[in-house]
Amino acid sequence: xxxxxxDFETSSEVEIKEEGLxxxxxxxxxxALMLGWAIVSSLxxxxxxxxxxxxxxxxxxxxxxxxxxxxxxxxxxxNSAFERYILLYVLGIDISYKxxxxxxxxxxxxxxxxxxxxxxxxxxxxxxxxxxxxxEALIQLFSVPHTRKKKExxxxxxxxxxxxxxxxxxxxxxxxxxxRAELEVARRLNLxxxxxxxxxxxxxxxxxxxxxxxxMPTDRMFVEKAFALASRSKEEKKESQNQLTGLExxxxxxxxxxxxxxxxxxxxxxxxxxxxxxxxxxxxxxENLTDECRAVMEARMEAGSTSYxxxxxxxxxxxxxxxxxxxxxxxxxxxxxxxxxxxxQLHNMARPDGxxxxxxxxxxxxxxxxxxxxxxxxxxxQKDKPRPAEDPNYSPLIIAxxxxxxxxxxxxxxxxxxxxxxxxxxxVAAWIAECPGLLQxxxxxxxxxxxxASKIWGIPYDKLLYDLKKNxxxxxxxxxxxxxxxxxxxxxxxxxRLSAGGWGYDPKTGDRIKTGFWGYAEKMGVDMExxxxxxxxxxxxxxxxxxxxxxxxxxxxxIWVRLEEAVMEVMQGERTVRxxxxxxxxxxxxxxxxxxxxxxxxxxxxxNYLHYLDASIMTVRMPWNxxxxxxxxxxxxxxxxxxxxxxxxxTKQWDLIISHGGKLFENVVQAIARxxxxxxxxxxxxIGLETVGHVHDEGICLSDDTLTAPGVKQMVEIMNTPVxxxxxxxxxxxxxxxxxxxx
Numbered sequence: 001x002x003x004x005x006x007d008f009e010t011s012s013e014v015e016i017k018e019e020g021l022x023x024x025x026x027x028x029x030x031x032a033l034m035l036g037w038a039i040v041s042s043l044x045x046x047x048x049x050x051x052x053x054x055x056x057x058x059x060x061x062x063x064x065x066x067x068x069x070x071x072x073x074x075x076x077x078x079n080s081a082f083e084r085y086i087l088l089y090v091l092g093i094d095i096s097y098k099x100x101x102x103x104x105x106x107x108x109x110x111x112x113x114x115x116x117x118x119x120x121x122x123x124x125x126x127x128x129x130x131x132x133x134x135x136e137a138l139i140q141l142f143s144v145p146h147t148r149k150k151k152e153x154x155x156x157x158x159x160x161x162x163x164x165x166x167x168x169x170x171x172x173x174x175x176x177x178x179x180r181a182e183l184e185v186a187r188r189l190n191l192x193x194x195x196x197x198x199x200x201x202x203x204x205x206x207x208x209x210x211x212x213x214x215x216m217p218t219d220r221m222f223v224e225k226a227f228a229l230a231s232r233s234k235e236e237k238k239e240s241q242n243q244l245t246g247l248e249x250x251x252x253x254x255x256x257x258x259x260x261x262x263x264x265x266x267x268x269x270x271x272x273x274x275x276x277x278x279x280x281x282x283x284x285x286x287e288n289l290t291d292e293c294r295a296v297m298e299a300r301m302e303a304g305s306t307s308y309x310x311x312x313x314x315x316x317x318x319x320x321x322x323x324x325x326x327x328x329x330x331x332x333x334x335x336x337x338x339x340x341x342x343x344x345q346l347h348n349m350a351r352p353d354g355x356x357x358x359x360x361x362x363x364x365x366x367x368x369x370x371x372x373x374x375x376x377x378x379x380x381x382q383k384d385k386p387r388p389a390e391d392p393n394y395s396p397l398i399i400a401x402x403x404x405x406x407x408x409x410x411x412x413x414x415x416x417x418x419x420x421x422x423x424x425x426x427x428v429a430a431w432i433a434e435c436p437g438l439l440q441x442x443x444x445x446x447x448x449x450x451x452x453a454s455k456i457w458g459i460p461y462d463k464l465l466y467d468l469k470k471n472x473x474x475x476x477x478x479x480x481x482x483x484x485x486x487x488x489x490x491x492x493x494x495x496x497r498l499s500a501g502g503w504g505y506d507p508k509t510g511d512r513i514k515t516g517f518w519g520y521a522e523k524m525g526v527d528m529e530x531x532x533x534x535x536x537x538x539x540x541x542x543x544x545x546x547x548x549x550x551x552x553x554x555x556x557x558x559i560w561v562r563l564e565e566a567v568m569e570v571m572q573g574e575r576t577v578r579x580x581x582x583x584x585x586x587x588x589x590x591x592x593x594x595x596x597x598x599x600x601x602x603x604x605x606x607x608n609y610l611h612y613l614d615a616s617i618m619t620v621r622m623p624w625n626x627x628x629x630x631x632x633x634x635x636x637x638x639x640x641x642x643x644x645x646x647x648x649x650x651t652k653q654w655d656l657i658i659s660h661g662g663k664l665f666e667n668v669v670q671a672i673a674r675x676x677x678x679x680x681x682x683x684x685x686x687i688g689l690e691t692v693g694h695v696h697d698e699g700i701c702l703s704d705d706t707l708t709a710p711g712v713k714q715m716v717e718i719m720n721t722p723v724x725x726x727x728x729x730x731x732x733x734x735x736x737x738x739x740x741x742x743x
Contacts, residue, residue, distance in 0.1 A: 025085035108331035215323030233397035237303035263293035336670035419715035419735035453487035497662020560661030
């Protein structure tokens, strides 16, 4: 097979990172400045003849034109959607995504970052074959607009070959260097067995291209109205702070901090997390806060809400036809391969609170927003209205946050069908660990969080279920709901070896934060005392030895320990392969890499791999402490541990990662959950549903709004059907159909 390696440099008045690829490529100002290209017959061609086509100088070369037309020529590009969109919308050349062999998804499959320069650096490409970092300055010079001074007539202009001939020549060299870098990255990835993508993974990537091209249908008018109301509410909240304090700008920490300190605020900063702790009386001396100060702090927290800014991001990114394209990043999660969100971040939408779980309230709020009725919206959800005690004051700012999902709508004649894999991580965890106690929960059709609540409080499951669903006693109902809420993070967090936690400090801000399971629960919106966190972790570890057993003194070895031991044996052996899980369906081996540490691989039952680069065993401090049985002192734990290099989730830098059995288990569980979802999404497409989005473990599809069109019933059937590569994995799902998206 022949390969065409292609890389465009372009210019536009549109900022691609702000407004998205589709808006960039289709804008009237967007131009193709040059195309670096080369044709090779093999990936092993280390010295390709790289050429540069400059549209302002000549028509497209015949050889290049023929290669673009030839269906047997594969096109190599890094982040190929960019090249594909420029070809289509700027040059009028329509080439299917199926023709492209993209090095970016292969790099992500290897758990590398998405940027070409990072990939080249990590793979150790020689400097003459890496992306030239000096190109950023040239892009700023030629690809973005510049503003004339008023005395020169104002307006914008672009630099080009005439204004900067020396720099333009360097720009062309930079463009051709990208072609060399992409070919060498493709060659290296091919040697590491990830380029081209494996057949099944290739189908998933092609599906990703289709969904991103298709876009989420969005109600622009509703977004505009909701944003206007929320913005007005935010300004009112800021002005309210000024009136309450008498300050010129109470939104300024420098002005507000002395004022609140005089009125009982006990801390020396106004960071959001710390204000939350004070308002919840979780900080010493917080009880000294005056009522006046508390009101100001609450107003500041509300005015500081940023969820509504997603509406602004939607308005920047929405396309002229009302679609929101390019919102899903293929394998954006480097450790497990799940999709992540781009631009608007659909994976990070605020969850509605209790009041807006009631669809009548959602519809009412939407009606007021459509009518731009600010006063009516404020009055409809005043504090004196019946609502859960934990819910906030319902200003338009907070209401917009609660109904933000509803901006996504079905076009006329269509409906939205939404289906979610029920408790998929817990199901996968129980299945991998072969944990009969947890598997039985699903076999009995029970709610796993309510089942765990039954273990924590020693209350029969049926009693909790009755209180939650049918008991007319509101106190009993509220208590059952609370117990389920407290149990949920236990099932989802303690399964990955989180310790109970305690107070710690954020290394970046110095803020006092909750750590371990205690902190994990808080991030889920579940507030509990530390003793409760300790008890929940203790009950979980005692209940499920197949997951948590440490193997000491004849105890069962749980999956955390078994994973650690398997990895240790593979790393210390020559050609050692270890298998774990049902029928040994998960295998662990390593790839030897010349002049560097090996790549540890975990093969999933689906056939896909997880990759850990530059893997090694090092003696390190573990992320937990232990109590000395003789002295009772708290001691650090140092021991040999599995380490590798990857992207640090906090700093986003390529760094040494210290892992353990709980983290490895989390990687494998989430990866298998992703594999299940990917299979199901492909099946939705196969029966004629149009997938327009997927959030975590949920598929969002369009269909005709007719009785005969496939819909949520078929989606549930597909979701509940075992996957062929894991027939004993228990699956379940929930779904709904509507004309707008919601939780």
